[in-house]
Structure formats: structure tokens, C-alpha cells
Amino acid sequence: MILKKSLKPILALIISLLSVMSTYDYILAETITTDTNNKYINISIVSEFPDSIKFHISSEKPIPYNTLTLKYKILGTKATQTENLQIDQNKSVDKTITIQTSTSKSYIPPGAEIEYWYELSTKEKNIYSSVRSTYILTDPSYEWQLIENQNGYIYFHDFDNASAKLILENATNTYLSISQLLGLKSDKPLRITVYNNWKELKAILPPRSEVQEESLITEGMSFGDTGVIVLLGNRDAIIGITMHETVHFTLRNAMGDVSWSIPDWLNEGLAEYANTESDGKYNYIISKAINDNSLFPITSLTKFPGKPDDVILAYGQSKSIVTFLINSYGDNAFQKLIDYLRQGNHIDSALVDAYGFNRTEIDNKWRESIGATKIDALNTSSLPTAIPQNIPLPSNAATFSENIETEKPQEKSCVFRNSNSNEISLSGGMLFLLLFHSFKKKILWKK
Numbered sequence: 001m002i003l004k005k006s007l008k009p010i011l012a013l014i015i016s017l018l019s020v021m022s023t024y025d026y027i028l029a030e031t032i033t034t035d036t037n038n039k040y041i042n043i044s045i046v047s048e049f050p051d052s053i054k055f056h057i058s059s060e061k062p063i064p065y066n067t068l069t070l071k072y073k074i075l076g077t078k079a080t081q082t083e084n085l086q087i088d089q090n091k092s093v094d095k096t097i098t099i100q101t102s103t104s105k106s107y108i109p110p111g112a113e114i115e116y117w118y119e120l121s122t123k124e125k126n127i128y129s130s131v132r133s134t135y136i137l138t139d140p141s142y143e144w145q146l147i148e149n150q151n152g153y154i155y156f157h158d159f160d161n162a163s164a165k166l167i168l169e170n171a172t173n174t175y176l177s178i179s180q181l182l183g184l185k186s187d188k189p190l191r192i193t194v195y196n197n198w199k200e201l202k203a204i205l206p207p208r209s210e211v212q213e214e215s216l217i218t219e220g221m222s223f224g225d226t227g228v229i230v231l232l233g234n235r236d237a238i239i240g241i242t243m244h245e246t247v248h249f250t251l252r253n254a255m256g257d258v259s260w261s262i263p264d265w266l267n268e269g270l271a272e273y274a275n276t277e278s279d280g281k282y283n284y285i286i287s288k289a290i291n292d293n294s295l296f297p298i299t300s301l302t303k304f305p306g307k308p309d310d311v312i313l314a315y316g317q318s319k320s321i322v323t324f325l326i327n328s329y330g331d332n333a334f335q336k337l338i339d340y341l342r343q344g345n346h347i348d349s350a351l352v353d354a355y356g357f358n359r360t361e362i363d364n365k366w367r368e369s370i371g372a373t374k375i376d377a378l379n380t381s382s383l384p385t386a387i388p389q390n391i392p393l394p395s396n397a398a399t400f401s402e403n404i405e406t407e408k409p410q411e412k413s414c415v416f417r418n419s420n421s422n423e424i425s426l427s428g429g430m431l432f433l434l435l436f437h438s439f440k441k442k443i444l445w446k447k
Helices: 002-031 161-182 198-202 210-215 238-261 264-274 283-292 308-342 347-355 359-370 433-446
Strands: 032-035 042-048 052-058 067-074 081-086 094-100 113-121 127-130 133-136 145-149 152-156 190-195 216-222 228-232 413-418
Touching: 042 113, 052 067, 052 113, 081 094, 145 161, 152 161, 161 190, 161 238, 161 264, 161 308, 190 238, 198 228, 216 238, 228 238, 238 264, 238 308, 264 308, 283 308, 308 347, 308 359, 347 359
Parallel strands: 032 127, 152 190, 190 228
Antiparallel strands: 042 052, 052 094, 067 081, 067 113, 113 127, 113 133, 145 152, 216 228, 216 413
């Protein structure tokens, strides 16, 4: 009997706590509710690419909320975008939200995956949250075919199935090998879209300057964090372009927010190192530069030059230097270099930490390996200088920033061919494969 009396206060306390916990759970449930069935709203999406995406939002009957917030993000990027709708609780919902995608800032590339969901709220701030769904943005102008593997997918139309499969296989192999070299997990999917000719591709590219529109043909473009690679499929060098652009996507993933710290010679050199289609293509131009003492100092290749002949030499040098670093010092040292750069270190500091040498010392060791004159033995005033000539590409295509005050331009890699001028401007990474072919023909003709 004494035991029972002593339990009464404890039981009362337990009942009281359970009551409070039950009430607390109820409050939480009223505040934020997630329903796996999306019982209130139906959403259908219509692509009007490249101009816009339309979200049609409807309900079969009135719903007990005042505001609908559509939320969406491009998979691979960080920022979430929102659009709000006011709801009449006495009427069923039947509205359309149009997302403009036709400007350089709002552009979303074809093949991008969009994750979307919605939240419903009352004036009392009670919130209902739906489950998340995904939508792959495609160009409605064509009937697309799809090939997938565990590392990504490729969209194509009226294009040879075997060729599309080969593109995806080479992109995958490049992605896996470079990820291993950089010590990365290859867990972000590749998203490739192939257009058949320049007319098709030009119509969907992000806005650029009129001068660039007239003078350059884009052969490939990598859209940074999104994993999207857009290719021009009727090029003989399509496999090489695929490898090159895949490396830019992989390196962007490795560097994250500090991708700006990668100098062009390292960025493009690694892309060409992985591009087995370019093996041997730079031998003549490098040999000629050795004989003429016209090799660029590595310190002048932070940004690439603008003249066609200089561009080819810059790509050839960069590939040769990166190949030298990997073959002479191994994968681990190269991985350390990328890790130090990822920490925000300057390229000289990163090279010293990884290899024990700064840029000039690395440059001289590379020159020694190919039989070129060392920099410190030359009159440096007679050395060529790479003069960058940048063109205004869209400032942040296919990306959004969580904090507009700290927003940085989206790194893009583009492959361009000049159609009618003697001088080509560069921005980001550019590879002039067709230009190289024409240059090679000129050399052969001279010989």
C-alpha cells in the first residue's frame, strides 16, 4: 500500500509529460506537414526551351491555404529559387507560373535536371510541404532519344545510336579516370545533349555578344556544377571534344567555389592530357617553338592568349607540362596540387607544397625534359608574352547563387572555331580543334 502511494506522484508526472509531448507533436504537425501523396496540388511542366519553363498548378477543389510557394533548383547547384502564388480558399487552384530562361542570368541548359516541390501556408504560418520531384529539361523542337548508364545519360535526335553510345562511354571513362586521378568520388551524373549542326546549336546557346555570334562557332560547352555538356555532333573531333569538356566538369566539381584559382595552363592542360585524340597533334608546334626560343613562360599562361597560332602553342605547352608533372612525379603529387588549390592557395604555394618547386622552377624542369632552353638562361625581355583577349560570355549561365552579394561567375568551358577572322578571343576554356586542323594543313603545305 505504501508502494502504491509513492508511485502516484511519479505516475502523475509521467501522464503530465506525455500530455505535454502529445500537445507539442500536435503543434509541430500543424506547423509543418509533409505528405508523400501531394494530396492538394497537381503540377504539370511544359518546356518552352530556350525561352521559358511553365509550371501549371491545379487542384480539384478549394484548399485551406492562402499562399503557394513553388521551389526549384538545378541539380548540382546550391541555390533554391522560389515563386509565390496567392490562393483563394473558396476556389480550386488553376494557375501557371512561368520561369524565364532566355537571359544570360536565368539560362538553364538542355539536359539539366530540375528538382521542384511546393509549400502551402496559411496566415497563421501553418505550412504543408510536398515531396520533391525531378524534371529533365529538354528542347521541345526535336524528338529525343535517350541512352543511360550508371554515371549519366545522353540525349540525341536523328543521330547514329552507336555514335551516341560511344560519346557517353568516352565521357564516362574520362570522368572515372580523372576523378580517380584527382581523388574524387564520381557520384555526380554526366548530362549530355548532342545537337546535329551549328544552326541547331546556335539557337539554344546562352546570349553572347553580337561580335562573338558572327565570328565563333561553338563546338562544345560544359555548364559547370550542373553536369550538363552540350556538344556539336557533326564534328570529326567529337570524341576529343567530349573528353575535353568532361574534364572541365570534373575539375569544376573538384574545386567547388574556388575554381577561379585554377590557371588556364592547368585547366586546359589537364583537359588535353585526358583527350587522347590530341596525342601527337602538338608535336610540330612545340618543336618549332623550341627551335625559335618562343615557348611561353608558364607564368604568362594564367590566362590564354588570343591569336590562333599562340592559342595552339598554349594548349600544346599546357598539355605537355601537365603530362610531365603526372608522369614524372606521380598521381599523388598531382592530387596534392589540386587539394592545395582547393584550399584557396595561390598556384605557386600549391606547387611548392606538392612538388617543392614554384612555377618558374617547374617550367625549367619541363623545358629541360624536352630539350628547350631554360628561362633563367634567356634574356627574359625577348620571351613571348601571352596577351589574353576576353570576350563577354554570360556571367553565370546555368547557375544561381544563394547570396547575390557574393555571387561569382559560373565557370564555363567552351570549344570555339573562328569562322571568318584572323584573331580569336578567349574566355574560360576554349579549344580550337578545327583551327588546329587548318593550321596543320598550312604546315603540311609549307613542307
